Amino acid sequence: MTVISGAHELLDTEVYVDLRDLLGTPLYLKCEGFNFAGSVKMRPAVWMVAAAQRDGVLHAGSTLIESSSGNLGVALAVVAAAKGLRFVCVTDPKCNPSTARLIRALGAEVITVDEPDAEGSYLAARKEYVRRKCAEDPSYVWLNQYENPANWISHYENTAAHIAKRFPALDTLFIGTGTGGTLMGCARYFREHRPAVRIIGVDTEGSVNFSGTPGPRHIPGLGASTLMPLIDEALLDEVVRVPETEAVGMCRRLASKGLLFGGSTGTVVSAAARWLGGRGLGPSHIAVAIAPDLGERYIDSIYHDAWVAEHYGRAPLELLEQL
Numbered sequence: 420m421t422v423i424s425g426a427h428e429l430l431d432t433e434v435y436v437d438l439r440d441l442l443g444t445p446l447y448l449k450c451e452g453f454n455f456a457g458s459v460k461m462r463p464a465v466w467m468v469a470a471a472q473r474d475g476v477l478h479a480g481s482t483l484i485e486s487s488s489g490n491l492g493v494a495l496a497v498v499a500a501a502k503g504l505r506f507v508c509v510t511d512p513k514c515n516p517s518t519a520r521l522i523r524a525l526g527a528e529v530i531t532v533d534e535p536d537a538e539g540s541y542l543a544a545r546k547e548y549v550r551r552k553c554a555e556d557p558s559y560v561w562l563n564q565y566e567n568p569a570n571w572i573s574h575y576e577n578t579a580a581h582i583a584k585r586f587p588a589l590d591t592l593f594i595g596t597g598t599g600g601t602l603m604g605c606a607r608y609f610r611e612h613r614p615a616v617r618i619i620g621v622d623t624e625g626s627v628n629f630s631g632t633p634g635p636r637h638i639p640g641l642g643a644s645t646l647m648p649l650i651d652e653a654l655l656d657e658v659v660r661v662p663e664t665e666a667v668g669m670c671r672r673l674a675s676k677g678l679l680f681g682g683s684t685g686t687v688v689s690a691a692a693r694w695l696g697g698r699g700l701g702p703s704h705i706a707v708a709i710a711p712d713l714g715e716r717y718i719d720s721i722y723h724d725a726w727v728a729e730h731y732g733r734a735p736l737e738l739l740e741q742l
């Protein structure tokens with residue numbers, strides 16, 4: 420039995436789905452959606468707030484402010500509510516409207532920055548707004564998930580340590596990349612403690628992480644349009660890039676078995692299936708992939724045929740009919 424006295428205390432729920440029947444190759448999917456924020460971002464939210472409190476930057480009269488288009492915003496709203504702090508989430512028109520409602524339901528304020536910067540980047544415009552607010556009012560505290568070491572440290576100390584404990588014979592770990600917090604925390608942990616474990620970074624096509632070519636992307640969470648400062652590619656064994664259409668197909672395959680996951684899970688599982696399948700590794704090969712969130716937040720996008728047709732054309736839907 421797990422008993423908690425604050426929403427932010429539920430972190431690693433230790434749920435893994437064995438996907439060998441679905442994929443024809445063993446893969447343990449670590450599910451990060453079973454906490455009060457519904458995603459892997461609960462850990463960085465808890466760690467970054469704790470670090471700011473420890474450093475004396477964040478106190479009772481402070482207002483947290485952060486740029487997020489989704490899951491970190493929800494996680495910080497949970498942590499802020501649990502700790503009695505004010506929180507302002509700065510987002511843009513690409514943010515899923517139901518995510519914004521979720522953040523407001525948790526008592527936080529949502530500010531939408533309507534215009535991208537001169538180069539067309541909403542992320543840059545959001546960061547500029549946050550900088551301006553902090554300059555105008557010193558009670559605002561920006562955690563800056565893109566550069567804050569507590570982001571990756573949360574995964575080093577918690578996510579990676581849990582995986583290492585449960586899988587003493589782990590061979591390969593697949594991790595998606597947004598800010599790079601999950602990937603770098605896990606990569607550093609295994610490089611230091613179990614260097615033989617292969618670390619595979621997963622990115623989405625159209626993202627510039629790992630010197631990819633910029634292109635249109637519609638699934639939130641993974642990928643970036645500017646280089647992410649936390650990422651150190653030298654700590655990885657390989658990078659696998661997955662087109663969004665393939666990620667949607669994998670999400671639908673998982674859902675057909677009752678496993679409703681978010682878009683980045685489809686991306687990571689696709690990458691793992693391709694990588695493991697291509698090597699013909701036997702059943703003794705132990706592989707784990709991290710599933711950052713569940714699928715309810717994507718009901719109107721990747722699980723909605725009209726949305727899929729609008730963003731990728733009819734071809735992926737025709738492929739899905741053959742599933």
Ligand SMILES: Cc1ncc(COP(=O)(O)O)c(C=O)c1O
Binds near residue numbers: 490595711
């Ligand atoms: C759904 C989802 N997947 C993956 C990620 C990537 O996590 P990270 O920022 O640790 O790279 C995020 C981050 O927000 C996310 O929301």
